[in-house]
Amino acid sequence: MTGSFRTASGGRIDRAKPLAFRFDGTTYYGFQGDTLASALIANGVHLMGRSFKYHRPRGVVSAGSDEPNALVDVRRDDARTTPNLRATQVELYEGLVATSQNRWPSLGFDAGAMNDLFSPFLPAGFYYKTFMWPAGAWKRFYEPKIRAMAGLGVAPTLPDPDRYTQHYAHCDVLVIGAGPAGIAAALAASATGARVMLVDEQAEFGGSLLAETGATIDGKPAQQWLADALETLAASGNVTLLTRTTAFGYFPHNMIALAERVTEHLASPNPNLPRERLWQVRATEVVIAAGALERPLVFPENDRPGVMLAEAGRTYLTRYGAKPGTRATVFTACDSGYRAALELAAGGVEVAAIADLRPQVHGDWAAKALDAGIDVRPSTVVTGTLGRRRVSGAHLAKLKAGAVGPAETVACDLVLMSGGFTPSVHMFSQSRGKLVYDPALQVYLPGTSVERERSAGACRGVYGLKAVIEDGYARGESAAKDAGFGAASPRAFAVEAAELGTDGFIGAVPHGRNPAFAKAFVDWQNDVTSKDIALATREGFRSIEHVKRYTTTGMATDQGKSSNMNALGIVSEQLGVGVPQIGLTTFRPPFTPTTFGIFAGAARGDLFDPIRTTPIHDWAAERGAAFEDVSLWKRAHYFPKTGEDMHAAVARECKAVRSGAGIFDASTLGKIEIVGPDAAEFMNRMYTNAWTKLEPGRLRYGVMLREDGFVMDDGVVGRLSHDRFHVTTTTGGAPRVLAHMEDYLQTEWPDLDVWLTSTTEQWAVIAVQGPKSREILQPLMDDIDLSRAAFPHMSVREGHIRGVPTRVFSVSFTGELGFEVNVPAEHGRAIWEAIFKAGEPHGIMPYGTETMHVLRAEKGYIIVGQETDGTAVPDDVNLGWAVGKAKRDFVGKRSLERAAMSAPDRKQLVGLLTTDPKIVLEEGAQIVAEPGVKVPSPTPVPMLGFVTSSYASATLERSIALAMIKGGRARIGTKLHVPMPGGSIEVTVVEPSFYDPKGERFDA
Template structure:
């Protein structure tokens, strides 16, 4: 199946194409309004399709022909309006030949002409095959030319079912009417007598008999007899389809005259017509449709007055009369179903009342009534009536459940449309992607990004290539694409105060031209993200975040400014796509920059550790940051995205005598493990500052997000899992990420005492090393533990060490 989403706009959206909908659409269309007419059926006409009147069929086809001839009218067959959102925006799910098209339509006005749904009666074994709604029998007869074999029983408490009885009799079927009321309308009695229909007043259905199909109906009341029949057509009245009118929060009200709920009101620009409004009758529907259409086009500011509608030449509507049977009296022994899809019976309603589930919302959830695909369209009113009777309440007091979109079941595919796979989460590429692709790079998916994994100058597999790339950085100089880092421009008079509240460490007094590593917590006291922020001027800061948290970090900052600290004069803007960056790392990195930027002072004095400076180069601004993710002397070079590739190539050419080459993500990640830097695998929104060994960073005097909750007892428990370094003691074995950690004396089962977060081969130590989280952390330093990998039934011995495997004093960083 193919799914797609289409956005549209119109002046008038008409829901339903019965007589009210056709009239409304044609009236608005004649006035020149942009009209969309949505009909869930494959054909337009609504209730008209189930009538055999030649006059009505001619009226329907004439109206449709005129609508199809109007260029300003769009007809949507097989299209169900699923929901009303945000004023006058509606979603319309249209079935197509090979899938579904979801229309998202913003209409200036909406006319709901969705008709009404017939209700069943409640009696024993009312789910037997052959028991049908009276309107369904009429539809089979007139629309599909299908009739019962010989005999039918029509059970009703209202006048509408007589049209089915008359149609059956005219088709040669013997008909008996079980009339719940004592005195049916006189004209109906006369017409029934003329057609040879037997009417039993004050009579209901006691039971049905039959094996795989209906064979007999037992009546109760004044006429307690058994009647052989092929079909039982039942009608318990009609419920206006008020669902769409309630999606905006306006609850329906109960109308005693029709024994049903009707719309409780309308927002501006919303209207209803015909049976959806509780006005039953063809001429009433036509009048309603024309009236509300004229109101809608007036509201749209359309001055043209449309021609009046031609009224079908039929007799005047007869008043809708209904007599409501007491629901509790219908709950006789046997399975009397209210919800035919979820098999909810009258006894279930009684039991819910006994158990105290009196509210209609509680009743729904206790019994699952109305939770199937029809969402209670046929069953809910009977259930509400039963519960109201058991509680001694009126129907208005009992109320309805809350109606929510979608109106009918909707596939997830329809909601997604084409937004699946790469179309849902588009592939992101750095400004250097094309250069990398052309220069022997193998890529890897890292979240939404395609990142440089390794380069073929170092090897043909990641296992061999990253080791050579690491050796290059440790002994010479390499260059890596770090454009995927989140980059946020923070500006304003209160920028320093803002960052001082966001980060756990102080930023208020950070000097201009300096960078600082910072950690931010969420309001639960858990680490949200880390990164470096540089002060460019007194009122401007340049923040970098991890690649994974770039979007969430930006959203967090905006949320704080818009919802909590509205008094701060600060603006934030994402530069992640506007700027790119590269890391130049290794003992020879300063020499490389001196060759690339001979006019810039990148000495220890000119650009000390954690120093920042902007330089002019090649007609653009280049930002030099002396930062290190590798643990070596290193710099980051940032510039506008369209200048990244030329600058990258310039540095490679200028520093070629030093043997500079690019290195990829695998080597970059391995270098940071050797240095003991935490990254995404450790920053998983479950760990605190203290878990990651960063507790000493937190300022004691200033307030910051998460300050109080990070000190809660559970977060300070001495046996929490916290960061440790791990060395493999069995070089002939392999150390695997996500292995479960156990003490040497533990039984190897369960969740253990921690797990490995990151693992690599160390070119410095010539062994496998890892970072992990272990219960009690570094107080177990020097102990031997076990790492178990149950998927391969492997166990290896490890030693707990400091997570900083190289250069613990930081001499290389400050070289």
């Protein structure tokens, strides 16, 4: 029931818990503790996918996260389907449904395999050279076709119903990797009292110890020592243990991103648990114990199902109790192949031969193999394999003086290969540490560190179980010491284990065959062969970064795990230069593919772009308001009556404000409380105008610049007392302005005694505008006199309205008499309704943001971000009067003194009137001097400027527009033209204030 290739006993699987699963529609059985790959192997299934480019049959190569071939789609339901999962990492559970990818109509018969027949005509760089002709064909023909064929798995189309959470954590020592080095490092660091986090991507801690059969540590079998060590760590109280957790990104200042798979391995996940959890860990010190990856050998037909790494074959047998074959040929350049051969032979797998690339075979491993009756062949290479959907034989040939002799065919259904071990330096590289090449080991090792980290064990070239454990312990102790803790108790480890040598091979194995027809794969995932890399060097590429992009080797999710060193070896041989001179590719995060969901967390659906509403929102919705998004806020755009479109509603609202009164929700304005003895000095430095002499109870319009002198924000500021200011900002600029202020306060002026507090959501702001606004509000005031003499324009008073504390600003953004009533947000709707009821006899009317835009444009008032584009200085938008000429300094002052900032041909804010008053210009339309310009124009046209705001004014009974035009003020009274597809529109340049230019209605 559980597969004919399952061992009778052994492994870490739970044989008392059989599990049924489906792969490509067929039901199979495995055990608790299996991966999908190990369960399929135990059922004799080796064909698990098709290659990306040639659609060649592919099976597993590895047993871990470096697997390039066995990519599957795992489906729970229509919405829960995940493509491109490595079968070697998919934990088996009851009812798992997996499907192979990149094949049609079936895995066994894939029509795309025709590509393999045309492979001689599809070399590296084929796309770059072929799709250049005919001109323009890329967009019209090639790109749509290639995009339709590209990809491996199929992305789900339904919304993901699962939940993803994010968690922030701090620790003294973070240990990445829980193999023997990582376990030892955690033991040492935790013994000092440091807070330790130990994380590993596998379902169990232990790393290589999980497949260990003969070693002992401190007199115990390796796996018993592992169990005891984990028990000690769990009981310590200062260690966080995270399995199924991949450290996928190393960011500045020891910020490590971890992806924890919480319920992926469960048949019936708890709905209260997230599917995955993103940990963002800030660690004082980091120990990287990521181990090493076995390196494949590059020989012809090394991609057939049944060709895998020696350690992978051994792992499937000893850890999962799954025989990867019945008769094996081992091809090796190091001792790892011998260990695998001996353990497979002991497990019931016949070993036909060990082909050792090395010329001399000596030492204990060869002796053990010979004693076991295994045919050991030194100076021997595999020159090819037989079979289609599964390897059926290997061609072995002797190397003599560098030449390849005649090949002998050895029948086998399993080929194990080992080219040595490559330290996993991805995390170290991500930390911006500098790698150094070790010519003896033929690998890159961690060199100079940038962050507070250290590598331990095999990932820094330390091999041998005893050396790895002792190195891990020492590194864990040093990490705790550097984090401020004492030394751990001295500890010696008694380890008995068969040691492996450090031999290995990089590059392409000599095979003596025509390279045009002998596909020796370097990168299985991207179908890159040794021939492709050799071609890249002939094409003139010398840097491995360029070779990588030309051939795609080491790209995508592989990130050089299996292919990098062999690619470097081939380029080195082709160019006749050392590996360090070729360079090294960049290891980018994530270390392994990471779901989008874990990054989004809760930020999706309604929470993707958080919706903020004001206290008056529901009232506006009940009155049928149309809303628009302004920054993160929902704001009432206009209030249509039955049968009205936006233009009719806005015209009605504008007339109401000009003739009587309008009420407007301005709660979204940013509000910042600036308090402290140095508050006035702080304001003086942040804003262009002077603030020290502003009397309490008065308002002032403020302009804020960036360091480069360009307008950043504006707003009205009220001085409540000598040490307190109430600052308003634009709706969209509130967080930016507060961050700008905090940056200067904390980094440039820490001597100032000032506190900054965001009060945006503390206050609801009700703007009452129009000639009857005073008359409406005064009866509602408990203790504030709104008379013209007591409360002139640009003043602020504190008191009460209907018993509610309030701050009232006498300010206008419409050009009419106006007041802004600030009340605590929880009283916002009640006070709004009270004002509206009091105003009904006076014809008060609610208005929205569109009406506000029209009213302010009639006055020529700017909106930062609409009239300004990040390149406007105050004088450009007629705010030169707001720049304190006598001020010693303020942010942006020196930039304003540059000659270019006052050049006469700078774009300046002006008004435009169309010759035909019914024509409303398009915002963003370009402005030119001559009328004959066509749109689109075949030649570049010298543009004078552009329209920033344009509206139909019900008050003026015509269209109006604001524009930024080169030397605009000098052009007032002249005619210009706005080219449009329907013809050129003539405009007259005028002053930007169209309504009450003297401001006589402010105190009406």
